[in-house]
Structure formats: structure tokens, C-alpha cells
Amino acid sequence: MNVFIVHAHPEPRSFSSALCWTATEQLRALGHEVRVSDLYADGFDPVASAADFGARKNPDYLVYALEQRHGYEAGTLAEDIRGEVAKLLWCDLLILNFPVFWFAPPAMLKGWIDRVLISGLTYGGTRFYDRGGLVGKRAMVSLTLGGRPHMFGPDAIHGPLDDMLRPLLRGTLAYTGLTVLPPFVGWHVPYISEAERAQILVDYRRHLTRLDTLAPLRFPSLDDFDAKLHPKVASHV
């Protein structure tokens, strides 16, 4: 299996970074190929802008998604985007590895999503969810949090974690057709002992050895919607 880890943490010795490098080592030990984009180390530019495109389809007015589509087809996307897209197409499993900032990925990783998940290639028209451009590949997020497990859930102060991660899990990964595995979460990381952190790394290694046994998260199927994306049968009473 080819695994592409996209990692974004501003401190190279952070526990999030330890998760990234633990996964790299563990997955290689299991016989997989692993490539890592360490966005902070690479100085990745997260800003989607006109500078991402060479010859523009419309030089006078920027519609980012349309220029992505045009630039991908014409081979004129910025070099850093092309490099990331090549790794994305190469991989069987995409892992996004990050600390939660404001219940979401840091801007550095959000910018990777904005710039690399190219319109036309990864989605477009009614090619999304189970008809998205990346159908057949899998994805997983591995994240670190300040919070504790009891702060997330139906009754909990922040509600269910999967709901907080919805724009990422559903609106991004599932949207492009990726099969989304359950997140791996390092809870309460800034406040726990070294021994507890070491245990999380042990748990993560175990998690990575049994990816094939994990039931993917469930998301909508376009089969349940008509051509204008109205539900064929109302399921909500």
C-alpha cells in the first residue's frame, strides 16, 4: 500500500510530529511505501491565489475552481501544487496529521486542502461523495487535542467529535470520494505525562496494523438523490 501523510505542526518536536513519524516507521515496517509532506518544514504556502496558475483561462477575473480545472488539464498549475497532486494520485491511503486549532485543521493544512484538492480531478459537477474523483482510495485523520474524551459526545460540552470534524470528514474527504476511516485521536496531549503520551504512540501503532478491520464512516450516496440533488425518498420524518 502507498501511504501519503500530510503533516502540519509548527513545532518539529511536537507530539503531533511524533505521531507522524511513528506512523511513517510503523507503516514501513508493515511493508508499505510512505511519503510525507511536512508542510511547515517545507515552507508550504497555504494561500489559494492567482499565483497558483500559469496561463489563465480568464486572466481578468479569478474563479479559483475553474482555474484549477484549466490549470490541471493544461499542466500549468504551480509546481508545488503539481508535486502534491502527484503524491495524492500515487497514494492508496491519505493521512492528515495535525493538532486541532479551533475544532479544525490549522490554516497551513486547510490551505493544502484548498490548493491541492483540484476541481475537475477530485470533484466536479455531480462527481462528489461516492462519485468523487478519489473513489477507491482511503483517508484517515490523526489529530491531537487539548480536550478529554468526556468533553465530546451527544451530552457533552462540545457535542460529538465527528460533528466538529464534519467539514473535514464529510465536506472534504468523503466529498472527494475517499473512504474515510475512523480518526485516531491523541486526547488531552498538553496536559498528560510522558508515559501517557508514550502509550498513545503504542495505541497508534496498533491502530495502524489493523486499518483493514476498521469500519469506514458512513456518508450520503448520490444514489439516494435525483439529478438535481433532491432526495429521492425523504428519510427525515
Added chain:
Amino acid sequence: MNVFIVHAHPEPRSFSSALCWTATEQLRALGHEVRVSDLYADGFDPVASAADFGARKNPDYLVYALEQRHGYEAGTLAEDIRGEVAKLLWCDLLILNFPVFWFAPPAMLKGWIDRVLISGLTYGGTRFYDRGGLVGKRAMVSLTLGGRPHMFGPDAIHGPLDDMLRPLLRGTLAYTGLTVLPPFVGWHVPYISEAERAQILVDYRRHLTRLDTLAPLRFPSLDDFDAKLHPKVASHV
């Protein structure tokens, strides 16, 4: 009323930009003071990093939130952050104005959130939600979308819009104690006529004249949780 609009769109002539400048004009006509941070025009840097801090509390290991707290107290935050924080503290109403990229703000705006909503000032410890640092101020998002209204809702292909915006509305704005007004949404913007877009601007002007009549969104109260953030009474049966 002092209004601070944070705007992030890579095309200066975009409809999202038209919403920003329409709001500026309308709110001034209503007698309010308005300041705008046009993040793309300003070349704002959205990357949270060690470069955001002068004298570090811990120069050897970066814990971003701790350095925010230290840098704010010591007055050693990067100059661009201090400028944005001053506008945030000045305002009574914060408006985030952006196009939805991947069911979320563009990285440019996410980075403003990461860098400007300073730990210690806007939240910290159990100072969040209705005890957050920005209690007493209001916030609103004005966004543009490719989708149509029927694609969002309980039965709809993408689920309720407020659920998609949860990390922003709840995990960011409400988290800091802001009173969150209902979003203003420009639907299906890339695909509609000039006349339809003009009507959205008319609707937005009307929306802005009646902000005081809009019922804020509802979020958890820390009064319903104990000191360890366990619910005092389980509401979910």
C-alpha cells in the same frame, strides 16, 4: 456601533467582495463605524508559527497557545497580530466575510482565526462559550456558496448548513463568548444572473438594518456543566 469586517477572497471583484463593500457602505449609512481587514489585499500571513512571537516564554519548544498568552501580556506579539487584535477589541460586531471552500473558510481566514483569537484574551481554562473573553460582542458570518438551499437541511445531500459551519459558529465564534447572529448566505453565486446577484445585495442591506431583531444562535452554557465539564444533568436520553 463599531463593526469590524474580516474579508478573505482572492478576487477583488468577486461577489464576496461586493458583499463586504456593500456592508461597509450600508453600515456607515446607518451611522456605524466600520473597519475592514481585506486579508488578500493586505497580504496577511495566515501561518501560525514561531515567527509570531518576539521574546519567547519557551524558546526551545513552541506551544502556540502558551506563547500567544505570554506574547499578549508582554506586548511582544508580531505587529500584524497586534493590529488585528486592536480592531477586534474595538468592535461591537465582528463580521467574517468569505467564500466557502470545502465547507469552511479559506485558509487565509482560518489563519486569521488561528493567529488573532489569542489564548488568554479570547478564551482560556474554563473561560469559553458563555464565559469566553469576548462576551458582550456580537459576530456574524456572510458567505457565498456554490450550492442551492435545497442541498442543505436535515434530509438534504449535505445536511444542515449550520452543522457544516459548526467549527466556525460554535467552535470558534461562540467558543470565545461572542453572541452569534444567523449567517447571511449568498446561494449558488457562480451560477446565477446579474439580476439575482443584485437582489442578494439588496437582501443583505435589509439584513444589516435589522440585526437587532435577529435571534442569536443557541450554544451550550457552562452553567450546565460542572467544574470538570461533565454535564450536571444528562439531557440526552
